Amino acid sequence: MGARDQHDRSAVFQMDAVDLSSDIVEPISTYRGENPNSVRLAYVADVPVNWCPELGTVLANEEVVDGKSEIGGFPVVRRPMRQWMLRITAYAERLIKELDDLDWPEGIKLLQRNWIGRSEGAEVEFMLDKEQKIHVFTTRPDTLYGATYMVLAPEHPLIERFVTEEQWPAVREYRERAARKSDLERTELAKEKTGVFTGAYAANPVNNEKIPIWIADYVLLGYGTGAIMGVPAHDERDLEFARKFKLSILPVVQAEGKTSEESIGFIGDGVAINSPVINGLPTQPAKKKIIAWLEEHNHGKSAISYKLRDWLFSRQRYWGEPLPIVWENHKYRALDERELPIVPPPLDDYKPTGTGEPPLAKAKEWVRYSGNALRETNTMPQWAGSCWYYLRFCDPQNDERFVGEEAERYWMGGPKPGGVDLYVGGTEHAVLHLLYARFWHKVLFDLGHLSKPEPFQRLVNQGIILGEDNQKMSKSRGNIVNPDDVIDQYGADAFRCYEMFMGPLEQMKPWSMRGVEGVARFLARVWRLFMNENQAGEWVLSAKLKDVDPDKAEQKIMHATIKKVTEDIESFSFNTAISQMMIFVNAFTNAETIPVSAMRTFLILLNPFAPHLTSELWEKLNTGFKAVRGDITEQKWPVYDEALLAEDEIEIPVQVNGKFQGVLNISVAATKEEIINAAEKLPKVKQRITDGYIKVLVVQNKVVNFVTK
RNA sequence: GCCGAUGUGGCGAAAUGGCAGACGCAACGGACUUAAAAUCCGUUGGGCUUUUAAAGGCCCGUGCCGGUUCGAGUCCGGCCAUCGGCACCA
Numbered sequence A: 001m002g003a004r005d006q007h008d009r010s011a012v013f014q015m016d017a018v019d020l021s022s023d024i025v026e027p028i029s030t031y032r033g034e035n036p037n038s039v040r041l042a043y044v045a046d047v048p049v050n051w052c053p054e055l056g057t058v059l060a061n062e063e064v065v066d067g068k069s070e071i072g073g074f075p076v077v078r079r080p081m082r083q084w085m086l087r088i089t090a091y092a093e094r095l096i097k098e099l100d101d102l103d104w105p106e107g108i109k110l111l112q113r114n115w116i117g118r119s120e121g122a123e124v125e126f127m128l129d130k131e132q133k134i135h136v137f138t139t140r141p142d143t144l145y146g147a148t149y150m151v152l153a154p155e156h157p158l159i160e161r162f163v164t165e166e167q168w169p170a171v172r173e174y175r176e177r178a179a180r181k182s183d184l185e186r187t188e189l190a191k192e193k194t195g196v197f198t199g200a201y202a203a204n205p206v207n208n209e210k211i212p213i214w215i216a217d218y219v220l221l222g223y224g225t226g227a228i229m230g231v232p233a234h235d236e237r238d239l240e241f242a243r244k245f246k247l248s249i250l251p252v253v254q255a256e257g258k259t260s261e262e263s264i265g266f267i268g269d270g271v272a273i274n275s276p277v278i279n280g281l282p283t284q285p286a287k288k289k290i291i292a293w294l295e296e297h298n299h300g301k302s303a304i305s306y307k308l309r310d311w312l313f314s315r316q317r318y319w320g321e322p323l324p325i326v327w328e329n330h331k332y333r334a335l336d337e338r339e340l341p342i343v344p345p346p347l348d349d350y351k352p353t354g355t356g357e358p359p360l361a362k363a364k365e366w367v368r369y370s371g372n373a374l375r376e377t378n379t380m381p382q383w384a385g386s387c388w389y390y391l392r393f394c395d396p397q398n399d400e401r402f403v404g405e406e407a408e409r410y411w412m413g414g415p416k417p418g419g420v421d422l423y424v425g426g427t428e429h430a431v432l433h434l435l436y437a438r439f440w441h442k443v444l445f446d447l448g449h450l451s452k453p454e455p456f457q458r459l460v461n462q463g464i465i466l467g468e469d470n471q472k473m474s475k476s477r478g479n480i481v482n483p484d485d486v487i488d489q490y491g492a493d494a495f496r497c498y499e500m501f502m503g504p505l506e507q508m509k510p511w512s513m514r515g516v517e518g519v520a521r522f523l524a525r526v527w528r529l530f531m532n533e534n535q536a537g538e539w540v541l542s543a544k545l546k547d548v549d550p551d552k553a554e555q556k557i558m559h560a561t562i563k564k565v566t567e568d569i570e571s572f573s574f575n576t577a578i579s580q581m582m583i584f585v586n587a588f589t590n591a592e593t594i595p596v597s598a599m600r601t602f603l604i605l606l607n608p609f610a611p612h613l614t615s616e617l618w619e620k621l622n623t624g625f626k627a628v629r630g631d632i633t634e635q636k637w638p639v640y641d642e643a644l645l646a647e648d649e650i651e652i653p654v655q656v657n658g659k660f661q662g663v664l665n666i667s668v669a670a671t672k673e674e675i676i677n678a679a680e681k682l683p684k685v686k687q688r689i690t691d692g693y694i695k696v697l698v699v700q701n702k703v704v705n706f707v708t709k
Numbered sequence B: 001g002c003c004g005a006u007g008u009g010g011c012g013a014a015a016u017g018g019c020a021g022a023c024g025c026a027a028c029g030g031a032c033u034u035a036a037a038a039u040c041c042g043u044u045g046g047g048c049u050u051u052u053a054a055a056g057g058c059c060c061g062u063g064c065c066g067g068u069u070c071g072a073g074u075c076c077g078g079c080c081a082u083c084g085g086c087a088c089c090a
Helices: A086-096 A106-115 A141-146 A168-182 A185-191 A236-244 A283-296 A407-410 A433-446 A483-490 A491-500 A513-530 A552-570 A576-589 A596-605 A612-623 A672-682 A683-688
Strands: A042-053 A057-059 A075-087 A117-125 A133-138 A151-154 A196-203 A210-215 A228-229 A300-306 A324-328 A330-334 A367-372 A373-375 A418-426 A454-461 A531-533 A539-541 A651-654 A658-665 A697-699 A705-708
Touching: A086 A106, A086 A117, A086 A300, A086 A433, A106 A433, A106 A454, A117 A141, A117 A283, A133 A141, A133 A151, A141 A196, A141 A283, A168 A196, A168 A683, A210 A228, A228 A236, A283 A300, A407 A418, A418 A433, A433 A454, A483 A513, A483 A651, A491 A513, A491 A576, A491 A612, A513 A531, A513 A576, A513 A596, A513 A612, A531 A552, A552 A576, A552 A596, A552 A658, A576 A596, A596 A612, A651 A683, A658 A672, A658 A683, A672 A683, A672 A697, A672 A705
Parallel strands: A151 A210, A418 A454, A651 A705
Antiparallel strands: A042 A057, A042 A075, A117 A133, A117 A196, A117 A300, A151 A228, A196 A210, A324 A330, A324 A373, A367 A373, A531 A539, A651 A658, A697 A705
16 A cells, blocks of 8 residues: 555654645644744644533533433533644545555544544635635535635624624624533524525626625534535525525526526536536536636635634643643643653542542642642643554563564564554444544654554454343433443353343344353353263262273364364354354253363363463363363364264255255265266155156255246 | 444344354243252244144245346345434535
8 A cells, every 4th residue: 555655754743734714733742933833733722612510520522421321321511712723634535545544433423524524625715805704615616606604603704794783783792602502502503594695796706796794504614614605506404595685696507407496406416507608517526627627716726624723732630641731921831751751649538529620639738739830730631641552562561662673573563554453342433532643643653652553453343231131231211230230240251251142243132141151051051061960069070081992973063163163263253152152052951971181172162261261171071081271272272173073964945936845865876867866856846746847956065946836 | 414334033143145043041741859059851933724642744934126147135226214423624
C-alpha cells in the first residue's frame, strides 16, 4: 500500500491544504509562534460545550446520545466554557483513508466514516460589500445560479457587522432564543423551520445578483463555515425554508424526463439549466467547471468538509489524569517531562462540585505551583487511558518511556498497518474508543514513537449479552447478572464456557442461568470421566482409565474432535467447538475402559475453554499414570490425521425429484452404477420410480437424485 | 427519512447448494433410592392417518411473496418485522 508515502513523517501535523480551519498542528511543547491555540494539537477554546449538570462535567460529542449523557442518560445542555480541545479534525482525512487496510467489520468502518462525515465540494465567497465577504461551503457548486438567498447560523460572528438597524431587534431576539435551545430542541422538536431576515444582501459571485441574508438555526455554526447559500430548487431544507418565507425559487438542474418547473425539489444529478457558465452540462462535469471558474475569478475553491469536530478533552471530575499544565499570567505552559507523572492530591470530597469548577480546585496548596503559577485543575476523560494502554501492556515495567522501542517493535511490528493483531470489543466503542485510540496512535506514530500508523489490525465485535428477559442489562430494569455471583456458584470455568457456548461471538444474546447449569453439568461429566468417589467419599482416579490404545471408533471421534475444535477456534466459533467436545464426552460416558492417551489429548483441547478443571485433571493423571513432562499449557496442540477420519462405508441420501426418500449405506469405493443400482432398490424410491425416470444425478459422496418428469 | 444487522422447535442454537433442528436448556417417561437431590437411559417441530400393540404411512414446516436450480434455511429480486447507528452536516 505504499505505507511510507501515505504516512510520511516529514509531514508531521501538516494538515490537508484544502481544510477550512487552520493549517498546521504542532505539539504544545515545540510550538514557539504567536497564537498557539490556532495550531496546537491540544488547545484551549471558549466553546459552547455539552454540560451535564447531573454528572457535574462536560462531555464530548461522542458521549452525548439523543441530547442525554451516554452514561446515566442525564440531560445535557449547551453552555459556553473554557475547555481543552484535541485537534482530531487535523487527522480526519487519514482517519477515513487508513481504515481501508484494516481487517475490521465493514459495519464499524462505515460507522466511523459516517461519523467523520467527509464531503467534497467547494468553498464560495459571497461579497457583502467591497471588503467583506461571507464564505459558504457547498457540495453542489453546480447549483450556484439557483442560490436565491443566504443563511448564517445564529451564532455566526459576522452577523453583528452587517445586520441593519431596523432588523436588529428581531435578529437579537432570535439569537437569544436560539442560544437557550438545547440541541434536542434545535433538531428533533423543531420540525418547522424558523429564521429572521437581517436586512442585508450579498452578491452571488456568478451573476452579481443581490440575494437576501437570513439567519436560521437549521444552519449549524460547527459545520462547514457556519453559512450556506440557499438553493431551494434542489435542497429539501432550503425548499421548505423558502416556501415558508416566500423566497424565490429558481430551478437550475433539470431532471431527466421532466420540465424545468417539475425539477423543483429534485436533488439528484441532472443537467444544468439557467446557469450561463455551465448550461447543458451534466452535474458532475458542471461541478468541475464551475469550481475552475470560481478559482479563476478568485471567488472560491474546491474544499472538503467534515462532520467530525475537535475532541473536547477536559472533564470536571477528580478521577482522571490531571493535565500536565500550569498557568502563568493567563498563559499556559506544559510541565517538563521530569515532573511527570502528576499525581492528584487526596481530597476530603471527590465528588464533582456541580458548578463546573473541577474538584481539584479545592486542593488549594496543590494548585499553587509557584509564586506566579497555578496548576490546571481539569482532568482528562476516561478515554485518555484506553487510548494507549495496549501500548503500555507491551512493556509495563519500563520507567523510562511509555513503551520501550524494542518491546514496541516486537509486539506492534509486522507487515500490516495495524499493531495489535486481534482486538475484541463491542460496537458501542465504534466512534468513541476506537476513533480516539486511532487518533492518538497516529500522533505517536507521526512523532516517531511507534512503528505502525494504526493501533488495531483485526477487530472482532462481540455481541452484548442481554438480561434473561431479552432486554439490555440495566440497573433500572433489575436484570443485571453479576459475574462474581455466577462464578461463586458455578465456578470460573463454567462461566467462561457458558459465555462461549451461548452462540456466535458477534451476536447479541440473552443470558440464561439454566444454560450455565447445563455447561456446569458438562464440566462435571468431564470430571467424572476421570474421577470417581470412593467409599470414604474421596475423589480418586477412575478405575476405568487404562493405559491402552483407543479403538478405531474412539480414534475416529478423537480426531474428529481435534479437527473441529482446532478449526472452530480459528474462526471464533467457540459454541460449536464446545458442542463437539460434549459429543466426545457423551461417547465415553458409558465406556468400559477409557484410554488415557485420548483423555490427555482431550484435556489439551478443552484447556483454553476450562483452564482450571483441565490443569487439575492433567496433574491427577500424572499421579496415577506415567507422568508427562510439563504443565498442560506447555503441551503441543494435537494434530488430527485425516486418514483416521476417512470412512469405509458412507451414508448417501437418496432423493426423487429433490425430495429425500431414504439413505443408502454403501462402500466409498462403489462405482456410480453400483450406487444407482442400490439406490433404485430402496423401497420408497422403488415405489416412486415405477414408471422409470428421465435422469439420475449422482454427486460424489453427497446425494443421489432421480428425476421422473 | 437514510445506513447497517438479524429473522430456523417451547428456549439458546447447528447445518462447504444435498437427510433441517447437531449440541445444550426446558418438558415428559423410565432406572437407581426408604424418599428426595444428584446421576444414568429414553422420548420430544407441527398436522393427518393405519394398526390390539410394537411399529409404520402421508402431508406441511427455516418471517412473507416470487425467481434460479435435479435440489434452496443457504443464491437472486421484492416486501414485512425486530434491533442498532446517524439524523437539518449544506
